[in-house]
Amino acid sequence: MDLNRFIDHTLLSASATSADIKKLCEEAVTHNFYAVCVNSSYTETAKAYLKGSQVKLAATVGFPLGAALAVSKIEEARKAVLEGADEIDMVINIGFLKDGKKAEVEEEITAIKNTIGNKVLKVIIETCYLSEKEIRLACEMALKAGADFVKTSTGFGSRGASLEDIRIMREVVGVRMKIKASGGIRDARTAMEYVELGVDRIGTSSGIKIVSENPERL
Numbered sequence: 001m002d003l004n005r006f007i008d009h010t011l012l013s014a015s016a017t018s019a020d021i022k023k024l025c026e027e028a029v030t031h032n033f034y035a036v037c038v039n040s041s042y043t044e045t046a047k048a049y050l051k052g053s054q055v056k057l058a059a060t061v062g063f064p065l066g067a068a069l070a071v072s073k074i075e076e077a078r079k080a081v082l083e084g085a086d087e088i089d090m091v092i093n094i095g096f097l098k099d100g101k102k103a104e105v106e107e108e109i110t111a112i113k114n115t116i117g118n119k120v121l122k123v124i125i126e127t128c129y130l131s132e133k134e135i136r137l138a139c140e141m142a143l144k145a146g147a148d149f150v151k152t153s154t155g156f157g158s159r160g161a162s163l164e165d166i167r168i169m170r171e172v173v174g175v176r177m178k179i180k181a182s183g184g185i186r187d188a189r190t191a192m193e194y195v196e197l198g199v200d201r202i203g204t205s206s207g208i209k210i211v212s213e214n215p216e217r218l
């Protein structure tokens with residue numbers, strides 16, 4: 001199993017520099033990762049470093065809290081696509097979801113999807129803060145809004161993805177939407193468990209470690 005093609009090679013830390021982004025992109029090209037995932041302010045920088053490669057570029061929106069104004073998130077997504085993002089990883093407004101403001105949450109996802117046109121939209125629901133019922137609801141909303149992926153976590157919450165999250169999410173979306181597992185996936189064995197469970201993408205800042213581990217030891 002070629003795990004590299006499942007991996008969004010991710011660097012979202014607040015202190016990441018242009019040099020760190022350059023290194024991330026070079027690693028992604030070397031290991032033929034599916035994509036790199038960066039904060040939106042680095043879209044243009046990463047695009048330049050990925051020039052001529054097959055590696056896709058994912059930019060985050062409303063990251064990591066999801067609590068910014070919808071207009072800010074929409075504009076952030078618009079600008080990221082303009083600067084070359086192939087994919088947008090947006091965080092939903094988690095508080096609004098918990099408040100039962102379903103229309104607001106769904107309208108925001110829909111507006112971002114409409115703004116980015118044919119680019120891929122991943123909706124981060126931050127499962128660590130949600131009950132099972134809320135996970136189901138968030139998946140239904142992402143589905144209804146026409147998103148391409150539902151994604152577990154930012155990697156900045158109280159925990160990352162769990163296998164149980166994926167089971168619940170798959171039960172709701174079936175084959176109608178893809179699933180990205182992210183946050184806390186740090187070794188090849190764990191990555192493989194997610195792939196075997198049917199996730200379509202893995203977001204991780206441990207991509208190099210994952211692909212470097214000897215598969216025979218798995």
Ligand SMILES: O=C[C@H](O)COP(=O)(O)O
Pocket residue numbers: 010012037153154155156160182183184185203204205206
């Ligand atoms: O979206 C991906 C996550 O931010 C990566 O989280 P991680 O640093 O725990 O691998």
